[in-house]
Amino acid sequence: MAATMAELVRAQWGDHRPGVTSHEGTLTHHEVAAGAAARAALFGELLPRGAEPHIGVLLDNVPEYPLWLAAAALAGAAVAGINPTRRGPELARDIAHTDCALLITERAHLPLLAGLELTVPPERVLVVDDPAYRELLGPYAQTRPDALTGAAPTPASRMLLYFTSGSTGAPKAAVCTQGRLAAAGHSLVRYFGVRREDVHYLCMPMFHGNAVIAGWAPALAGGAAVALRRRFSASGFLPDVRRFKATYFTYVGRAVQYLLATPPAPDDRDNPLRTGFGTEAGAVDAERFAERFGVPLIEGYGSSEGGASLQRTPDTPPGAIGRPAPGDDLAVVDPETGAELPRARLDGDGRLRNGDEAIGELVNRGRSSFEGYWRNPEATAARTRGRLGGRVGAGWYWTGDLFFRDAEGFFHFAGRTDDRLRVDSENLAAAMIENILARYAPATGVAVYAVPDPVAGDQVMAALALRDGAAFDPEDFVAFLAAQPDLGTKMAPRFVRTLTALPVTATNKVHRVALRRAGFRCPEPVWWTPSAAGPPEAAKLPEPSARAGSSYRRFTDEDRAALLAQYRDHGRAHLLDG
Structure with a gap:
C-alpha cells in the first residue's frame, strides 16, 4: 500500500x-x-x-x-x-x-x-x-x-x-x-470496493476537500479514472454520468436537492452509477434520490481537518451516520464540562425524547489525524486545547458539530454548534427540524436557523426553497406540520421565508450566516405566526395535532416595525445584527 x-x-x-x-x-x-x-x-x-x-x-x-x-x-x-x-x-x-x-x-x-x-x-x-x-x-x-x-x-x-x-x-x-491523503484514498478504496474500471465523477469544486479527498484520491489509489465537470450542473448531471460511464460521485450541501428538483424522466434509472458519497443530503432526500435514480447515497461524516470520522455499517439505522472506526474514541460531551452525555431515547416514531440532555458536541478523545491550520496557531490550538482555559478536554479534537448517540451506539448528526436554538429554555438542533421540514413536498430545499426572541432566547425561522411555479399555501403547511409525529411543540417555525433557491457558499453548503443575518428583514416574502408574540411563556405553539386552520399570515411592514420596537424595548435590537 x-x-x-x-x-x-x-x-x-x-x-x-x-x-x-x-x-x-x-x-x-x-x-x-x-x-x-x-x-x-x-x-x-x-x-x-x-x-x-x-x-x-x-x-x-x-x-x-x-x-x-x-x-x-x-x-x-x-x-x-x-x-x-x-x-x-x-x-x-x-x-x-x-x-x-x-x-x-x-x-x-x-x-x-x-x-x-x-x-x-x-x-x-x-x-x-x-x-x-x-x-x-x-x-x-x-x-x-x-x-x-x-x-x-x-x-x-x-x-x-x-x-x-x-x-x-x-x-x-x-x-x-501526503501520508494522510494516501491513507484516506486507500481507506475509501476498501470501503467502496473501488475497481480499476470505475470512473469517479468530480462535479464538486476541486478547491474543496470533498472532491480531492473523497473523489480523486481513492480513484488514484484504486487505479480508477476521474471524469471532470467544470462546474456543477444539475441538468448536466445525468448526461455526464452516461457519457463518462461514471460509477461513483461525491456531493456536498444542496447538490442532491438540486438534482431532485430537475424534471423527472422515465429513464432516470438508466445510468451506470453504483453509489454517491457525501454529506448533508438528509435522510429524506437520500431516500428520494435512491427511489428516483436507483442509486444509494452513503452519508458519511468526517471533519475537513481529519480530526474525527464516522463509518456507516450495514446495520446503521435510518437517520444515523454510523459508528466510529475501530480504535477511535469518539464521544458526545457537554461543551462546557466535557462530561459525556446520556444516550438518546427515541420513541416509536423516531422522535428524540431527551434532546436537552443528549445533544452535545462530538469530540475525539483519542489520537486524531488533525494536522493543524497553516500559519494559524490560535485556530489550531482552539481545536485541541480544550475549554475553560484548557482545563476541560485538553488534547481532544473538538469538532464543533452537534450529535447525539442512541442506545445501540450509533451517532446521529444534530447540527453545528452555532446551529443550536434555545426556545423557551429548551435546546433544539436546527438539523433535526430540517429533517422534518424536508418532507414538505412543495419544498426543494430547507434551512432552519435561529433569530433572537425579542425578550429571551431564540425563535425558529425556516427558509423554504419552493418548486418552480409553487406558491406558499399557509393552510397546507400547517396541515403538513400537524401530520408530523416527531415535530416537537417548540419546533414549528415562527417565521417562514420563501424563495426560489437557498443561498449557498462556494462549496454548495447553505449559507446559514447570511440567512441568520437577514432574519425576517429580507426581500423575499415572509410568513409568520403573530400569536407567538409576547413574553416567552406566550410563545409556545400548541401541539401539532391541536392546530386548526392557518396560523401563518404574511409578515407586513407594519408587523416588522412593531416587532422591531419590541426588540428595542427589551434592549435586544443589537442581536439582530449579530
Whole structure:
C-alpha cells in the first residue's frame, strides 16, 4: 500500500487506460504521470530559493487541476485550492496567507486578479490556456516521474492547503499531508470496493476537500479514472454520468436537492452509477434520490481537518451516520464540562425524547489525524486545547458539530454548534427540524436557523426553497406540520421565508450566516405566526395535532416595525445584527 501520493502517481506510468476525462478530451494514466512530471520539473525551476513549496490553483474542474495535484505530489509541494467565488482583497488574502510561490489559473479567472496586490509576481502566474504556458512546459515534456531531482516526498510532506468553508471571518487553511491523503484514498478504496474500471465523477469544486479527498484520491489509489465537470450542473448531471460511464460521485450541501428538483424522466434509472458519497443530503432526500435514480447515497461524516470520522455499517439505522472506526474514541460531551452525555431515547416514531440532555458536541478523545491550520496557531490550538482555559478536554479534537448517540451506539448528526436554538429554555438542533421540514413536498430545499426572541432566547425561522411555479399555501403547511409525529411543540417555525433557491457558499453548503443575518428583514416574502408574540411563556405553539386552520399570515411592514420596537424595548435590537 503506497505511503505517499507520489508513489501512486509514479504507479500510473505505463498504464494506457483512460485516467482523466472531461468535455475537453481524455488523458491516459500514463499521460497524467508524464504531464505531472513535466509540471513538477517546471515548478522546481520556478520556485525561488527559500520559498515555501506551495502552488496556488485558481481553476475550475479542468484537466490541469488533477495534473497539478499530481505534480505537487511528485515535487513534494502543496496545492492551495483558491476559491474563485472569493473577490478582491479576500481573494488576494487567501493567496498571500498560503504563501503561494506559483499561481496556476486560466483566462476566465484573470478578471478576478485584475487590480489586486498579489504576493506572486506576474512571471509566476501561469495561465494554462495561454500559448506561453505550453512554451514553458515544452523543455520538460520528456521528464519521467522517477527522474526528478530533489528529495523524495515523505508521508509527512504537505500535500494540500484547503480552506474550510466557514462563512464568518477569514477562512482557515487546513493542512493535509501526503501520508494522510494516501491513507484516506486507500481507506475509501476498501470501503467502496473501488475497481480499476470505475470512473469517479468530480462535479464538486476541486478547491474543496470533498472532491480531492473523497473523489480523486481513492480513484488514484484504486487505479480508477476521474471524469471532470467544470462546474456543477444539475441538468448536466445525468448526461455526464452516461457519457463518462461514471460509477461513483461525491456531493456536498444542496447538490442532491438540486438534482431532485430537475424534471423527472422515465429513464432516470438508466445510468451506470453504483453509489454517491457525501454529506448533508438528509435522510429524506437520500431516500428520494435512491427511489428516483436507483442509486444509494452513503452519508458519511468526517471533519475537513481529519480530526474525527464516522463509518456507516450495514446495520446503521435510518437517520444515523454510523459508528466510529475501530480504535477511535469518539464521544458526545457537554461543551462546557466535557462530561459525556446520556444516550438518546427515541420513541416509536423516531422522535428524540431527551434532546436537552443528549445533544452535545462530538469530540475525539483519542489520537486524531488533525494536522493543524497553516500559519494559524490560535485556530489550531482552539481545536485541541480544550475549554475553560484548557482545563476541560485538553488534547481532544473538538469538532464543533452537534450529535447525539442512541442506545445501540450509533451517532446521529444534530447540527453545528452555532446551529443550536434555545426556545423557551429548551435546546433544539436546527438539523433535526430540517429533517422534518424536508418532507414538505412543495419544498426543494430547507434551512432552519435561529433569530433572537425579542425578550429571551431564540425563535425558529425556516427558509423554504419552493418548486418552480409553487406558491406558499399557509393552510397546507400547517396541515403538513400537524401530520408530523416527531415535530416537537417548540419546533414549528415562527417565521417562514420563501424563495426560489437557498443561498449557498462556494462549496454548495447553505449559507446559514447570511440567512441568520437577514432574519425576517429580507426581500423575499415572509410568513409568520403573530400569536407567538409576547413574553416567552406566550410563545409556545400548541401541539401539532391541536392546530386548526392557518396560523401563518404574511409578515407586513407594519408587523416588522412593531416587532422591531419590541426588540428595542427589551434592549435586544443589537442581536439582530449579530
